[in-house]
Amino acid sequence: MTEALSGAPARIVFLDRDTLSPETKLRTPSFPHEFVAHGRTLPEEVASRIADADIVITNKSPVRREAIAQAPNLKLVAVAATGYDVVDVSACAERGIAVCNIRNYAVxxxxxxxxxxxxxxxxxILAYAEAVRRGRWQEAGQFCFFDYPIKDLAGSTLGIVGDGVLGRAVADLGRAFGMRVLFSAYKGSNGMGPLYTPFEEVLRQSDIITLHSPLLPSTRNMIAAPEFALMERRPLLINTARGGLVDEAALADALTTGQISGAAFDVVTAEPPAPDHPFMRLLNRPDFILTPHVAWASSEAVQGLTDQLFENIDLFWAGTPRNLVA
Incomplete structure (x- = not known):
């Protein structure tokens, strides 16, 4: 047992506290510790801030090999999210540094x-609300107006790419609305069994396609110009999963040319997107919605994430780690 684990105060450094709502309450670890929270940490600041840390908490601040090499006391990197690509897991494994993440908080x-x-x-809905704000109702001169399409969900087909806990929860909601639900097989695979529909067929048959996949080499840009060309029903495309699953320039072109009927994204490859990002020229369209990576961020979910984060730290220090990815 190391000196820190045997009772000396542990130094805990939170690199990006501002990525959690200020209303979120942080639990106090149950063991002797010193807690330092930074609102945000630039990549070039990470090494100096974790140099004397026993435990590092990060959400989006990158913990890379170079910084890890300069942190001789580091024992745990606790990721305040499910995705852990911000951490060099291989470098941690080489040093025997544990890495843990958050699971099933966003269901x-x-x-x-x-x-x-x-x-x-x-x-x-947004298009009609904006029309009312600019006086279109008075201009119409009757009890309603019909400037934008309105369609029911009942009877439509929902294609889901990603069959984890979130994809299955979305499927349950879809069925409650009376939708036909298709789970996509992995792109390029037709042998996943009768519960799955080939990826290309999901693209062809769906009225709405929603993404719930991790970002992996095999899923990066899995929807690009060739895939948009297969979308015979001009579906809506929804992405609350990860930026990078969709070729964003191709998405802008598909929406502009009418290959799809609309798109709503909560995630972008680079966050925040640059002013010249393809999505920026779509913001005034009634058929496009961009939200700032907040699908995960209900007050209940953020508090649950934070409670799980500190439970992970307590359990690790007690010698019974959980949610380990390295």
Whole structure:
């Protein structure tokens, strides 16, 4: 047992506290510790801030090999998210540094946000609200007007790419709305069994396609110009999963040329997107919605994430680690 684990105060450094809501309450670790929280940490600041840390908490601040090499006391990197690509897991494994993440905290918030986006587009809610603000109702001169399309969800086909806990929760909501649900097989695979529909067929048959996959080499840009060309029903495309699953320039072209009926994204490859990002020229369109990576961020989910984060740290220090990825 190391000196820190045997009772000396542990130094815990939170690199990016501002990535959690200021209303979120942080639990106090149950063991002797010193806690330092930085609002945000630039990549070039990471090494100096973790140099004397026993435990590092990060959400989006990168913990790379160079910084890890300069942190001789480091024992745990606790990721305040499910995705852990911000951490050099291989470098941690070489040093015997544990890495843990958060799991199954977003089972309500992400599916609800997904359907908020679907309903907003399917019923043109934002477009009608904006029209009312600019005086279109008075101009119409009658009890309603019909400037934008409105379609029911019942009877439509929902294609889901990603069959984890979030994809399955979205499927449950879809069925509750009376939708036909298709789970996509992995792109390029037709041998996943009768519960899955080939990827290309999901693209062809779906009225709405929603993404719930991790970002991996095999899933990066899995929807690009060739895939948009297969979308015979001009579907809505929803992405509350990861930026990079969709070729964003191709998405802008597909929306502009009418290959799809609308798109709603909560994630972008680079966050925040640069002013010249393809999505920036779509923001005034009634058939496009961009939200700032907040599908995960209901107050209940963020508090649950934070509680799980500090439980992970307590359990690791007690010698019973969980949610380890390295």
């Amino acid at each position: 309500n918030t992400v599916p609800e946000h997904t359907f908020a986006l679907i309903l907003a587009l399917r019923r043109s």
